[in-house]
Amino acid sequence: MITKVLIAEDHESANISVQKTLEELDITNIAYAYYCDDALNKITQAVKTDSSFDLLITDLYFEPDGHHQQLPGGMDLIDAARKVQPDLKILVFSAENRPAAIDQLCHNDGIDGFVRKARNDARELKEAIREIARHRRYFPRHVKQLMEKKNTYSFSEVDITIITLLAQGMLQKDIPTYLQRKGITPSGLSSIEKKLNQMKSVLGFSKNEQLVAYCKDIGVI
Amino acid sequence: MITKVLIAEDHESANISVQKTLEELDITNIAYAYYCDDALNKITQAVKTDSSFDLLITDLYFEPDGHHQQLPGGMDLIDAARKVQPDLKILVFSAENRPAAIDQLCHNDGIDGFVRKARNDARELKEAIREIARHRRYFPRHVKQLMEKKNTYSFSEVDITIITLLAQGMLQKDIPTYLQRKGITPSGLSSIEKKLNQMKSVLGFSKNEQLVAYCKDIGVI
DNA sequence: TCTTTTTTTACGGGAAACCGTAATGTTACG
DNA sequence: CGTAACATTACGGTTTCCCGTAAAAAAAGA
Numbered sequence: 001m002i003t004k005v006l007i008a009e010d011h012e013s014a015n016i017s018v019q020k021t022l023e024e025l026d027i028t029n030i031a032y033a034y035y036c037d038d039a040l041n042k043i044t045q046a047v048k049t050d051s052s053f054d055l056l057i058t059d060l061y062f063e064p065d066g067h068h069q070q071l072p073g074g075m076d077l078i079d080a081a082r083k084v085q086p087d088l089k090i091l092v093f094s095a096e097n098r099p100a101a102i103d104q105l106c107h108n109d110g111i112d113g114f115v116r117k118a119r120n121d122a123r124e125l126k127e128a129i130r131e132i133a134r135h136r137r138y139f140p141r142h143v144k145q146l147m148e149k150k151n152t153y154s155f156s157e158v159d160i161t162i163i164t165l166l167a168q169g170m171l172q173k174d175i176p177t178y179l180q181r182k183g184i185t186p187s188g189l190s191s192i193e194k195k196l197n198q199m200k201s202v203l204g205f206s207k208n209e210q211l212v213a214y215c216k217d218i219g220v221i
Numbered sequence: 222m223i224t225k226v227l228i229a230e231d232h233e234s235a236n237i238s239v240q241k242t243l244e245e246l247d248i249t250n251i252a253y254a255y256y257c258d259d260a261l262n263k264i265t266q267a268v269k270t271d272s273s274f275d276l277l278i279t280d281l282y283f284e285p286d287g288h289h290q291q292l293p294g295g296m297d298l299i300d301a302a303r304k305v306q307p308d309l310k311i312l313v314f315s316a317e318n319r320p321a322a323i324d325q326l327c328h329n330d331g332i333d334g335f336v337r338k339a340r341n342d343a344r345e346l347k348e349a350i351r352e353i354a355r356h357r358r359y360f361p362r363h364v365k366q367l368m369e370k371k372n373t374y375s376f377s378e379v380d381i382t383i384i385t386l387l388a389q390g391m392l393q394k395d396i397p398t399y400l401q402r403k404g405i406t407p408s409g410l411s412s413i414e415k416k417l418n419q420m421k422s423v424l425g426f427s428k429n430e431q432l433v434a435y436c437k438d439i440g441v442i
Numbered sequence: 443t444c445t446t447t448t449t450t451t452a453c454g455g456g457a458a459a460c461c462g463t464a465a466t467g468t469t470a471c472g
Numbered sequence: 473c474g475t476a477a478c479a480t481t482a483c484g485g486t487t488t489c490c491c492g493t494a495a496a497a498a499a500a501g502a
Contacts, residue, residue: 011342012341013238014338017234017237017241095316117234117235119255121232122233169426171428171459173458189481191479207391212437445502447500447501452494457488459486459489465483472475
């Protein structure tokens with residue numbers, strides 16, 4: 001049974017609607033945090049006073065606003081919270097819409113549920129909380145379909161590194177030495193050219209500028 | 222005085238919190254639309270039956286979901302709504318965070334207010350509605366500062382055209398003929414190179430990829 | 443109108459990127 | 473161990489881009 005919930009969410013409006021959803025599920029013992037550090041603090045305190053939370057509902061991205069934070073994002077909070085209270089249920093409520101990132105989250109990061117901020121998010125939120133209360137996990141049904149639709153090419157770590165460097169102004173011919181220093185392979189100039197050509201050919205592009213624009217659009221860089 | 226409001230917002234959760242904010246302002250005559258087409262429909266009907274809305278609160282981006290829509294986004298809705306009911310107050314409530322896009326919106330698109338989905342958005346929303354009720358316009362205070370900070374170079378029409386073409390994959394050497402066909406001057410290859418060099422030098426860049434990435438970030442392309 | 447100034451365009455040498463091919467290095471498997 | 477299959481790297485020729493200079497054109501001023 002879920003009775004005590006912590007909401008970690010910097011957007012006031014999102015916070016409000018999560019609260020309302022919880023109230024509709026007759027959950028009234030709710031705490032709020034607008035920063036990850038504050039959230040972790042509340043979790044730690046609750047554990048100490050033997051009144052720990054049953055569920056953490058958290059966003060992934062928290063906007064920096066001057067106040068320096070130890071935990072910059074939701075993922076950091078999740079990792080830290082798991083250490084303090086391993087049995088804490090965690091539900092991610094985020095606008096993340098990059099299929100690869102969602103997939104990663106659902107399968108590898110040991111969370112109990114994910115609800116995307118989208119059309120029917122309030123309804124989904126309710127359902128997710130109900131499922132988690134029954135010790136089941138809740139994930140969007142069509143993650144795989146999303147994967148296939150949206151991302152015609154799945155960028156590797158190196159791919160993204162290369163494109164990022166280009167977008168930062170590094171000359172192509174200087175990338176090999178950079179990769180070598182970082183211990184990343186492959187690092188040969190030909191390999192970099194090959195990777196760029198692969199990406200461009202799959203996506204039907206002809207120039208690096210297109211690639212950079214595309215990656216900015218879909219948010220991988 | 223604002224008594225009748227239409228909320229156009231595809232996210233259920235955002236819709237809920239806007240509703241709650243309105244209720245706290247003692248506005249209870251609220252209609253909802255999860256699609257732009259539906260929103261325009263409701264506005265048109267209200268005008269016909271002489272019970273028109275005082276205020277439209279709308280998002281900018283509506284996620285496509287299979288149902289084909291005439292009006293794909295909030296900007297289209299705004300344009301259409303203005304035609305149907307010129308005196309309708311319009312408040313944009315969006316997660317848009319690209320300074321150039323926000324600036325464009327606030328200064329050129331004839332809306333009455335803009336609130337960004339961010340940390341204190343609910344509070345800002347209230348203030349914005351109060352201001353609009355007094356026939357004043359409400360915009361984030363620091364738009365100009367943001368602009369000045371972030372955008373050290375003001376892009377001309379031609380600048381943006383050139384960068385857009387590059388981001389679409391056109392070869393630099395092919396741009397002159399394109400510009401000639403469109404009747405845009407200057408169109409010489411040297412002039413294009415000069416303009417690119419100007420932009421890059423002012424912004425401290427060395428490669429076109431940087432320029433494309435930057436323009437994507439601030440939203441000019 | 444003629445000159446001066448500015449803008450636009452043309453040209454050419456050199457650097458970087460592009461592209462195909464070949465050599466080298468790595469891994470897998472019999 | 474040897475060989476095939478694959479990945480990575482090296483090399484050379486061609487194209488495109490970069491950059492400086494100078495010519496041509498347009499605009500401004502006297």
